Amino acid sequence: MxxxxxxxxxxxxxxxxxxxxxxxxxxxxxxxxxxxxxxxxxxxxxxxxxxxxxxxxxxxxxxxxxxxxxxxxxxxxxxxxxxxxxxxxxxxxxxxxxxxxxxxxxxxxxxxxxxxxxxxxxxxxxxxxxxIPIAAVTAMTAWTSIGIPLSARFNPHHKEQAVLVWGGASSVGSFSIQTARMLGYRVYATASPRNHEYLKTLGADAVFDYKSNDVVSQIVEAIKADGVQLRTAHCVVDGGLQPTLEILKATKGNASAKVAHSPVLPPDHPTLDDTEIVFNYPPLDEVERKKHMFECFHGWLSDGLRSGSLVPSxxxxxxxxxxxxxxxxxxxxxxxxxxxxxxxxx
Ligand SMILES: NC(=O)c1ccc[n+]([C@@H]2O[C@H](COP(=O)([O-])OP(=O)(O)OC[C@H]3O[C@@H](n4cnc5c(N)ncnc54)[C@H](OP(=O)(O)O)[C@@H]3O)[C@@H](O)[C@H]2O)c1
CATH class of the missing domain: 3.90.180.10 (Medium-chain alcohol dehydrogenases, catalytic domain)
Known part of the structure; x- marks a missing residue:
């Protein structure tokens, strides 16, 4: 039976x-x-x-x-x-x-x-x-999808570089902040004001209200005042790509930039010169995907949860x-x- x-x-x-x-x-x-x-x-x-x-x-x-x-x-x-x-x-x-x-x-x-x-x-x-599982693996995959290997973690030189997480209070965004911090980046994020302190406990260095009319200039000014480079972003929620590109335009100079985009990218999405915008998704090839998932789960995630450097969020x-x-x-x-x-x- x-x-x-x-x-x-x-x-x-x-x-x-x-x-x-x-x-x-x-x-x-x-x-x-x-x-x-x-x-x-x-x-x-x-x-x-x-x-x-x-x-x-x-x-x-x-x-x-x-x-x-x-x-x-x-x-x-x-x-x-x-x-x-x-x-x-x-x-x-x-x-x-x-x-x-x-x-x-x-x-x-x-x-x-x-x-x-x-x-x-x-x-x-x-x-x-x-x-934890989907949000964490999506956050990790965002970095690999724009060419940042998971093995890059703890690189002390990253501290001069910043990442922008647009949508930090989302499930994926909260792990994007945690994993960016583990990679060693200075982390700028956006969220409603009531969530700013929480995101700082996860590792955000500065958090901005995405509903402010001048949020773009606030972030650009902070990046300049802090003397860091911003050429990398994870756009986690719908509606975040346009302001993200405006910020990168003002911060990247003539350098190239990369944006991982977690929501499905509309065909007519905004663009920026020398900026690669990549839909954040695990490898399509099954063998590659299994290898990627294994590295995310059995390396980063399992080590991070055991040590407490990654927490449920x-x-x-x-x-x-x-x-x-x-x-x-x-x-x-x-x-x-x-x-x-x-x-x-x-
Ligand atoms: N590509 C993939 O493999 C993959 C995997 C998982 C999820 N996703 C996609 O990723 C997105 C996020 O998913 P999720 O589950 O993490 O979302 P979620 O937790 O439901 O997102 C809710 C949060 O989004 C924030 N938010 C909403 N509009 C915003 C804006 N304009 N700017 C900044 N923050 C904003 C809100 O922040 P406040 O509360 O601070 O206002 C809220 O806390 C979804 O589109 C989902 O479909 C993709």
Missing amino acids: SVTHLAAILPREGGPLALANRTTPDPGPNDVLIEVKAIALNPIDYHQRDRGFPPIPSYPAVIGCDVSGILAKVGPGVTTAPAIGTRVIAVATSYYHNGSPDYGAFQEKVLVPAEVVIPLPDDITFEDGAV PPAQIEKGGLGGLNEALDKLRAGVSRTKIVVRL
């Missing part, structure tokens, strides 16, 4: 999610099975629920990306997984598995490739752990209802959050 578990399935494009029992899969080569304890929500989740984008090959689907839980089973040939019973975090997404619902986060048991599973330190709760906002509360929780995320990651407990 097959074993089953509860899932929030997406029966059709446009949703809503519905509860159903699914057969619990056994992990194959390179995969592990996680008993999920908490799920964090990301914008991609409501985009997939509401309009089937990024594309979902077939329905019913299981969507979702960020999980924490307990390692329940390990597939044959896996050499990098923690021991069964270990508390773990992981990126769990059917998107990288041709839409196979066994790999989506919104269920009690999920399959995950071993390269994106790492132990969760004992002092971090499941709810706080779930906020922003704070988790726990919503009620478990899998049955996911529709409402996704609606709250879609309505907009500030310095918050929405999480459901299982």
Whole structure:
């Protein structure tokens, strides 16, 4: 007799999610099975629920990306997984598995490739752990996508160089600040004033209100007064590219500049001379992507969490209802959050 578990399935494009029992899969080569304890929500989740984008090959689907839980089973040939019973975090997404619902986060048991599973330190709760995986890996990928290798960390010469994180209070932005600080950069960020002190605790050197009419000149003046070079930026949220380019225009001189852009880049996006604007995304080639993910998770992230140099951010906002509360929780995320990651407990 097959074993089953509860899932929030997406029966059709446009949703809503519905509860159903699914057969619990056994992990194959390179995969592990996680008993999920908490799920964090990301914008991609409501985009997939509401309009089937990024594309979902077939329905019913299981969507979702960020999980924490307990390692329940390990597939044959896996050499990098923690021991069964270990508390773990992981990126769990059917998107990288041709839409196979066994790999989506919104269920009690999920399959995950071993390269994106790492132990969760004992002092971090499941709810706080779930906020980490996608935001952290997106922040790290932003740097590699514009040619800054993860091995560049702790380079003391970076202190004369600055990075701009536009959208520092977002989930991805908060990890962008933390990882830029680990790389050794001086970090300038934008956020609403109520979030400035929090972002400084994560490693931002200066934070500016993006709603100020003169935010561009404020940042340019600060960069000049501090005597640092600004040629690198991570534009984390929609609407940030134009002011980011205006700032770079005033700070880069005749040098070239690079911008990683996390939201999908519109085809008619603004540009700037000698400035490369790159959509921030992990390598498309599967072998390259697995290598990149392994380096992010088993190097930077696992070391950073163990040592405390990376911390869960922003704070988790726990919503009620478990899998049955996911529709409402996704609606709250879609309505907009500030310095918050929405999480459901299982
Ligand atoms: N490319 C990828 O692989 C990838 C992966 C993950 C996410 N993403 C994308 O990255 C973006 C961020 O995702 P997220 O989950 O981190 O977002 P989020 O946490 O939902 O972002 C909310 C935050 O955005 C800030 N914000 C909103 N408008 C802003 C503006 N004009 N300037 C500066 N800050 C602004 C707000 O700051 P205040 O509260 O301070 O006002 C708020 O705290 C989304 O577009 C998402 O789709 C891409």
